[in-house]
């Protein structure tokens with residue numbers, strides 16, 4: 001199968017435009033405006049959560065949309081855990097479907113990936129947290145693997161920085177890899193491409209004004225006095 005939409009992302013930046021429930025930006029029109037802004041800034045693709053946001057953005061761009069559907073499992077958001085959710089994303093206009101491909105979510109049976117490819121006709125981006133999960137997802141039919149969930153599962157390293165080691169290890173295993181998760185600076189994005197990443201996804205550092213403001217507030221004397 002050829003994946004034209006995925007091919008368009010090679011060597012390029014994808015903006016993840018999402019907002020948590022309760023955040024002021026959690027409004028489909030705000031998400032739409034942020035997505036359009038990211039495209040004007042040169043992002044070549046978007047990563048969007050849920051059919052509603054995808055429906056808002058699809059008519060204004062031909063840029064590839066990676067769709068995901070987050071479901072809270074009591075500990076963290078799981079990414080598109082069911083076929084029906086994947087079908088909803090495809091119907092809304094997603095070109096690529098992101099799927100949680102962690103051991104804690106799928107155990108050792110990663111067949112959901114192939115089922116979603118068959119049901120939607122869309123390539124799957126498998127969001128993983130370890131090399132073993134990446135290898136299993138690739139064998140199960142993922143078109144590309146993302147380092148998205150490194151740092152968010154019990155068996156991956158907690159760190160403030162992006163997991164560049166995981167990018168390098170997946171690339172060394174011959175797996176097309178999208179670097180995602182905690183990319184905050186252009187230097188980190190460059191490092192991911194230097195490690196062989198196929199594309200890089202940046203979320204909060206582009207689209208989360210609360211997190212961005214916090215970074216600046218943290219260095220004010222008032223904030224330092226509080227520590």
Ligand SMILES: CC(=O)N[C@H](C=O)[C@@H](O)[C@H](O)[C@H](O)COP(=O)(O)O
Pocket residue numbers: 016018047068077148149152180181182183201202203204205
């Ligand atoms: C762990 C998880 O659920 N990650 C989600 C996946 O879609 C999003 O909440 C992240 O914003 C996205 O991965 C981009 O990452 P960052 O915002 O760190 O650049």
